[in-house]
Amino acid sequence: MDETGTAQPAAPVSAVRVPNTRRRALRVALQRVVFGLLSILGAITIVFLLSHASGDPAKLMSPPGAPPGQVAAIRAQLGLDDPLWQQYLTFIGHVFTGNLGHSYYYGDSVTSVITSHVGPTIYLALVAMAYAVGVGVPLGLVAAFKSNSFVDRLLVGLSMLGQAVPSFWLGPVAILVAAVQLHWLPASGNATLSSVVLPAITLGTLQLAVIFRITRAAALEALSQDFVRLARAKGMTDRRLARCHVLPNSLLPVMTVGGLALASLIGGSVIVEVIFAWPGLGTTLMSAVSQRDFPVVQGIALVYAISFVVLNTLIDVLYAVADPRLRGVER
Amino acid sequence: MTGLPHKLSVIVRSGLAAVLVVGVAAACTTSSKGPKTGGATTLRVGLSTEPTQLDPDQLKSGNDSFFTRNVFDLLYNRDPDGKLVPGIATAYKVSPDGKTYTFTLRKGVKFSDGTPVTAEDVAFSFKRYADPKLNTVFSFNLAALTDAKVVNSDTVELDFKQPVGDFVAEGGYASIVPEKYIKQHGDAYFAKHPIGTGPYKFVSFNPNQGFTLERNNNYWGTKTAYDRVDFKYIADPSTRVAALQSGQVDVIDQVPPQDVATLRGNSSITVKTQIAGDMVYTFINTLDRGKPWDDVRVRQAMAYAIDQKTILKTVLGGFGVLNVGVSPIEPGYDKVDFQQYPYDPAKAKELLAAAGYPKGFSLDFWGPANGRTPNSEQYIEAIAGYWKAVGIKANVHIVEYPEYVKKQGPTANVNGAIFGIWGGGYFDPQFRTEGNLKCHSAYSVTCDPKLDQMIDKLEATIGETARENVYIPLYKYVLDQALMIYGYCDEETFAMSKKVSWQPYKGQSYTIMTNAAPAGA
Numbered sequence: 001m002d003e004t005g006t007a008q009p010a011a012p013v014s015a016v017r018v019p020n021t022r023r024r025a026l027r028v029a030l031q032r033v034v035f036g037l038l039s040i041l042g043a044i045t046i047v048f049l050l051s052h053a054s055g056d057p058a059k060l061m062s063p064p065g066a067p068p069g070q071v072a073a074i075r076a077q078l079g080l081d082d083p084l085w086q087q088y089l090t091f092i093g094h095v096f097t098g099n100l101g102h103s104y105y106y107g108d109s110v111t112s113v114i115t116s117h118v119g120p121t122i123y124l125a126l127v128a129m130a131y132a133v134g135v136g137v138p139l140g141l142v143a144a145f146k147s148n149s150f151v152d153r154l155l156v157g158l159s160m161l162g163q164a165v166p167s168f169w170l171g172p173v174a175i176l177v178a179a180v181q182l183h184w185l186p187a188s189g190n191a192t193l194s195s196v197v198l199p200a201i202t203l204g205t206l207q208l209a210v211i212f213r214i215t216r217a218a219a220l221e222a223l224s225q226d227f228v229r230l231a232r233a234k235g236m237t238d239r240r241l242a243r244c245h246v247l248p249n250s251l252l253p254v255m256t257v258g259g260l261a262l263a264s265l266i267g268g269s270v271i272v273e274v275i276f277a278w279p280g281l282g283t284t285l286m287s288a289v290s291q292r293d294f295p296v297v298q299g300i301a302l303v304y305a306i307s308f309v310v311l312n313t314l315i316d317v318l319y320a321v322a323d324p325r326l327r328g329v330e331r
Numbered sequence: 332m333t334g335l336p337h338k339l340s341v342i343v344r345s346g347l348a349a350v351l352v353v354g355v356a357a358a359c360t361t362s363s364k365g366p367k368t369g370g371a372t373t374l375r376v377g378l379s380t381e382p383t384q385l386d387p388d389q390l391k392s393g394n395d396s397f398f399t400r401n402v403f404d405l406l407y408n409r410d411p412d413g414k415l416v417p418g419i420a421t422a423y424k425v426s427p428d429g430k431t432y433t434f435t436l437r438k439g440v441k442f443s444d445g446t447p448v449t450a451e452d453v454a455f456s457f458k459r460y461a462d463p464k465l466n467t468v469f470s471f472n473l474a475a476l477t478d479a480k481v482v483n484s485d486t487v488e489l490d491f492k493q494p495v496g497d498f499v500a501e502g503g504y505a506s507i508v509p510e511k512y513i514k515q516h517g518d519a520y521f522a523k524h525p526i527g528t529g530p531y532k533f534v535s536f537n538p539n540q541g542f543t544l545e546r547n548n549n550y551w552g553t554k555t556a557y558d559r560v561d562f563k564y565i566a567d568p569s570t571r572v573a574a575l576q577s578g579q580v581d582v583i584d585q586v587p588p589q590d591v592a593t594l595r596g597n598s599s600i601t602v603k604t605q606i607a608g609d610m611v612y613t614f615i616n617t618l619d620r621g622k623p624w625d626d627v628r629v630r631q632a633m634a635y636a637i638d639q640k641t642i643l644k645t646v647l648g649g650f651g652v653l654n655v656g657v658s659p660i661e662p663g664y665d666k667v668d669f670q671q672y673p674y675d676p677a678k679a680k681e682l683l684a685a686a687g688y689p690k691g692f693s694l695d696f697w698g699p700a701n702g703r704t705p706n707s708e709q710y711i712e713a714i715a716g717y718w719k720a721v722g723i724k725a726n727v728h729i730v731e732y733p734e735y736v737k738k739q740g741p742t743a744n745v746n747g748a749i750f751g752i753w754g755g756g757y758f759d760p761q762f763r764t765e766g767n768l769k770c771h772s773a774y775s776v777t778c779d780p781k782l783d784q785m786i787d788k789l790e791a792t793i794g795e796t797a798r799e800n801v802y803i804p805l806y807k808y809v810l811d812q813a814l815m816i817y818g819y820c821d822e823e824t825f826a827m828s829k830k831v832s833w834q835p836y837k838g839q840s841y842t843i844m845t846n847a848a849p850a851g852a
């Protein structure tokens with residue numbers, strides 16, 4: 001995550017009027033959409049080419065001893081004996097009509113494989129996000145207000161640890177402690193409400209650390225502003241200061257990072273989902289890749305690409321909402 | 332400042348508050364672990380892999396058997412000890428030419444919906460298995476089937492275009508399915524709502540989560556002790572072990588070797604191993620004429636150089652049975668009176684020198700990355716290490732499984748050796764022998780006319796003892812010629828709560844739960 005590029009100080013000066021704002025905004029929006037579509041096309045093209053170069057699903061599906069004729073029949077049935085460029089054009093053409101093809105293994109369309117697994121992934125990402133923001137932002141404010149104290153150093157140290165610990169380690173350790181030793185929470189699946197706790201913590205900890213650091217940096221920035229110093233000098237309480245001045249002025253960078261965080265929580269949950277047997281897109285993608293179930297791999301890659309692009313665009317829009325200066329209009 | 336950021340912060344704060352409340356509530360909810368619901372007993376099984384679809388005639392992989400072997404019957408089944416026992420058929424006759432089988436059907440068998448099984452259902456089941464439209468990946472098993480005829484209400488005749496000596500040993504391959512039900516509802520409906528004659532009946536299936544079965548009260552055999560079995564898909568091995576330790580499931584399959592000791596030390600858990608039937612060995616590409624390994628002495632040297640016993644112990648935790656081609660689940664295994672080449676590096680060097688390679692040679696050695704079969708990488712590296720000690724330099728190529736599959740067979744032209752694996756579930760060696768050793772077969776890198784004659788003879792021989800008398804000498808020949816270097820037949824490790832009594836089935840890595848019962852019941 002790029003901290004410096006996004007953490008623009010939000011100086012509370014009155015907005016500058018930009019001429020032709022609306023037309024410019026429209027052009028920017030159009031540009032965004034075109035670039036977004038191009039990125040999605042690029043992503044699914046790469047996934048298509050890489051997966052098709054990586055193995056023959058027909059041969060993989062055939063058990064040892066299957067005669068070559070049968071392997072060829074499976075290949076034909078799966079539509080894999082057409083030239084690659086033709087398969088690609090068919091695939092892209094189908095995507096534009098909303099048809100993602102049929103899974104080689106599950107007797108279902110890719111669309112229904114995705115719709116039946118996307119829910120748990122989004123749910124997990126949202127809970128992890130809530131955990132990261134809900135813990136990261138308050139802690140960031142605390143650290144900023146108590147900068148250079150023991151608490152601050154401890155929190156900064158912990159955040160570095162949080163950023164360094166990989167989920168494939170944190171997950172199993174969380175399972176060992178909370179499920180095996182203490183019997184507090186289930187180790188896997190999503191059968192009960194409490195099942196989400198361990199995967200969400202495992203998934204969200206990295207983003208928590210990032211959001212904590214961004215909030216702390218932005219809050220420190222805000223605290224050094226003259227008007228904040230004045231408010232402090234006038235005897236405003238820390239709590240009120242945080243709510244009325246520091247938090248609003250720290251929101252922009254937190255939002256940018258938060259939006260990207262949500263995108264990476266959706267796309268980055270593969271390992272966590274596999275560790276916790278969470279029945280989302282990540283586990284589905286894992287088994288689809290190992291079976292070379294191309295249509296499913298491509299479909300899920302498409303979902304990830306779209307969610308990334310859409311979230312990025314949304315952040316840009318939210319910017320304008322949250323920062324009056326970017327709206328160009330002072331109400 | 333405008334009011335908007337304030338509003339936002341309010342939204343953010345209330346959102347956070349809501350989330351925290353939910354979070355706390357979630358954390359405070361205790362997981363419901365009781366296997367009992369309303370007095371009914373439920374068995375929960377954690378699986379390393381899962382079926383992808385449920386129709387026994389549209390099989391996409393062996394994993395589908397985790398479902399089908401609990402819900403469907405064959406003409407002949409295997410008991411937990413691997414013994415052939417009558418299933419839907421109670422007796423059979425074979426014509427002298429080995430091409431016609433006549434089966435007497437068990438009386439009073441019903442599908443789980445209560446419909447009686449007819450001879451028409453059985454004949455239909457065989458035709459459906461071989462139906463190219465459904466295209467089960469195993470359809471080649473019945474490629475020789477020409478007709479399935481109803482003789483009378485309890486007799487069915489199956490005709491083949493050539494003798495099929497291994498047909499009954501494999502149970503007849505085809506699961507018995509309901510003709511009327513399928514014709515009425517269609518193949519697609521059947522695949523989502525299957526009914527069979529097996530000990531359990533289908534309740535639900537959620538891809539990537541697992542499936543649920545219930546006792547089939549119309550089952551012709553001993554009814555199952557559990558009312559319900561929940562199969563949960565938990566791919567990650569450590570999580571699967573943790574789910575057992577934390578009481579979230581009662582039984583797991585594929586215990587990682589490194590966790591076996593811990594689980595054995597746990598007083599509430601039992602660990603059981605069972606021969607699974609996967610065979611592991613090393614192919615030497617003898618189609619590669621003029622290479623050092625074209626010489627039988629060099630191949631023998633390659634076998635003498637390897638300490639298979641130590642590899643089995645150190646690399647595979649001892650979970651396997653060394654063999655020379657006849658698998659421990661196959662009849663006749665006890666009668667095999669020859670063994671693998673003993674570990675004798677001096678003898679290996681002597682043979683290499685005699686063949687004109689006192690300084691050794693180099694070759695390629697291909698194999699799959701870990702995942703398909705336990706520690707295949709380490710197994711390959713260990714063999715390469717032993718070869719190096721006698722001067723044979725193996726360039727090891729560990730590739731992902733799909734890539735490895737491409738390296739097999741006569742057309743891949745591998746320069747040297749390939750790791751070999753054959754999935755379990757077969758109780759007669761014919762199919763594996765054809766696939767691995769017959770000229771031009773899918774996996775064969777051997778073309779030996781004398782061996783081909785013996786394989787032809789095996790295909791035409793009927794009767795268990797008569798067949799043993801063909802394939803045991805056949806594997807003696809393979810050993811003498813060192814056409815393949817045999818390794819081990821793997822053992823599958825299961826772990827279960829002491830509250831459960833269950834005997835895994837010999838030769839099947841699938842969790843067949845027919846004989847599972849609450850302990851002490």
